Amino acid sequence: MRNSLVNEIIDCLQGDAGGRLRHEFQYKHCYFDSSLPPSDRGKVLGINTAAVYTGLSLGPVLGGILNRRLGWESIFYFVFLIGVTVLFLTATKLKGEWVGAKGERYDKTGAFLYMAGMVAWYFASLARGNISIPESGAKK
Secondary structure (H helix, E strand, O other), X not given: OOOHHHHHHHHHHHHHHHHHXXXXXXXXXXXXXXHOOHHHHHHHHHHHHHHHHHHHHHHHHHHHHHHHHHOOHHHHHHHHHHHHHHHHHHHHHOOOOOOOOOOOOOOXXXXXXXXXXXXXXXXXXHHHOOOOOOOOOOOO
16 A cells, blocks of 8 residues: 555656656647658658557557456556657657757756646645545555
């Protein structure tokens, strides 16, 4: 049984990862347009669209099979393997890098203050009772 602090930390990490994924999905076409020559853009956008709809179609089916045969935990292992594979392919096959703000510095102070503010807001909402944490473990 985990304590609530560990659950909160895991929840924050999961939220961060979800936000990063949402950003990537939302702006991927900008990356494609900026980092690829015009002759390859249509091909890459077509492959991307095919991959999205293949995943949307096969995800529930494969998830059900994995859940039935290997248990629900296997879904997370499977997704982890896909993520590691994509990370490896990106690191080894991606040529060049998209840079949208060339010459600008990353605002580390602003990013840290924003993160600290969001964490403070989250825990303040938790303390006020706006967010509830379900109890871990089975009831006796």
